[in-house]
Amino acid sequence: MMLVWIKEGTAQVNTSSATEAREIGSRIVIAGIAAIVAILAITAVLLFINLPDANAFNARVERLFIENDTLTGNAEIKLLEILAQSGTAFSDTLVSYRFIIFVLLVFATALLIAAVAFLVMLIALNRRMGRIERQGIEVNSLTISRDQKAVYLNDFEFKLTDAAIETLAVLAEARMDDEVLTGAEIEGVISGRNAADCDEAAGATRIKRLRDTLGNQMMSELLVKNIARKGYVLAIDKDVIRMI
Amino acid sequence: MKKLCSTFLIFWLSAGMAHAACYADYKAKRDNPLRLHYGVVEVRGDCSARNAADQLRSALARDGWQLLNVVSVFDDAGLDQRRDSAGEYFLRY
Numbered sequence: 035m036m037l038v039w040i041k042e043g044t045a046q047v048n049t050s051s052a053t054e055a056r057e058i059g060s061r062i063v064i065a066g067i068a069a070i071v072a073i074l075a076i077t078a079v080l081l082f083i084n085l086p087d088a089n090a091f092n093a094r095v096e097r098l099f100i101e102n103d104t105l106t107g108n109a110e111i112k113l114l115e116i117l118a119q120s121g122t123a124f125s126d127t128l129v130s131y132r133f134i135i136f137v138l139l140v141f142a143t144a145l146l147i148a149a150v151a152f153l154v155m156l157i158a159l160n161r162r163m164g165r166i167e168r169q170g171i172e173v174n175s176l177t178i179s180r181d182q183k184a185v186y187l188n189d190f191e192f193k194l195t196d197a198a199i200e201t202l203a204v205l206a207e208a209r210m211d212d213e214v215l216t217g218a219e220i221e222g223v224i225s226g227r228n229a230a231d232c233d234e235a236a237g238a239t240r241i242k243r244l245r246d247t248l249g250n251q252m253m254s255e256l257l258v259k260n261i262a263r264k265g266y267v268l269a270i271d272k273d274v275i276r277m278i
Numbered sequence: 279m280k281k282l283c284s285t286f287l288i289f290w291l292s293a294g295m296a297h298a299a300c301y302a303d304y305k306a307k308r309d310n311p312l313r314l315h316y317g318v319v320e321v322r323g324d325c326s327a328r329n330a331a332d333q334l335r336s337a338l339a340r341d342g343w344q345l346l347n348v349v350s351v352f353d354d355a356g357l358d359q360r361r362d363s364a365g366e367y368f369l370r371y
Binding site: 092 | 303305307309311312314316346347349360362363
């Protein structure tokens with residue numbers, strides 16, 4: 035195993051089902067957004083097609099003029115022309131309406147896309163919250179700081195001994211390479227000897243010590259809290275406690 | 279000689295009558311902005327609405343007008359009653 039020590043490294047722990055769900059989710063988001071854009075595009079096209087044409091008024095006036103043989107006087111013709119002109123003025127207004135409608139449609143598209151995105155995000159978050167609630171603790175980030183001899187699980191800081199940090203770092207490296215280490219291999223990497231010469235029990239002991247220190251601190255942080263000069267208390271909601 | 283003269287006179291009169299007595303009233307338009315006019319025109323040759331329309335179309339097109347329809351064809355008797363309505367387009371084309 036190639037081993038490169040990192041000062042600060044993060045390892046993300048994701049279950050495969052979560053990744054799949056996220057992929058399906060993003061596909062749904064893309065499909066939903068595409069559907070919204072398509073629907074609104076069709077709406078826009080239909081709207082623009084169905085808006086009355088600027089010449090509709092003129093055509094109406096023209097037909098009126100043709101069909102009525104009595105409308106031949108000078109005054110009547112002037113009146114018809116004024117009618118047509120007011121129609122044309124109205125069609126100018128329609129053009130501005132068209133623009134306003136277009137802007138509103140763009141707004142609607144943006145808002146609907148945002149709504150869908152937020153909805154999907156909300157669903158994903160809800161699922162995640164549900165999982166977290168059931169799992170107890172989900173590790174989203176693991177930061178090992180060898181300088182400060184500390185490991186950060188999510189936002190919790192745990193102080194570790196040199197030996198425990200070393201063990202955790204080896205395990206983290208192995209995890210990033212998707213490798214599983216035996217106790218002898220762990221001991222070999224840390225002590226710098228060949229794994230074949232190392233004792234399985236020595237590695238197991240290192241793991242036990244890591245578990246003890248980390249587990250102890252985790253318990254005190256997450257479950258049994260020590261309040262200075264006051265005593266101990268369970269760090270959980272009292273409603274969730276049930277005695278069977 | 280007198281007979282020939284009278285025959286010629288009859289021909290000339292009838293031809294002249296047919297020529298002079300045919301008018302048509304029509305409606306025309308111009309687009310952008312829409313302008314309309316009603317006019318009266320003298321028809322040469324065959325005194326029919328179709329002939330009148332044919333003659334009018336080209337004459338009107340020169341000034342940018344478009345013929346909408348020929349309302350009717352009539353003779354001298356109908357001329358006066360249409361003078362006011364046609365206004366400036368009375369016998370203009």
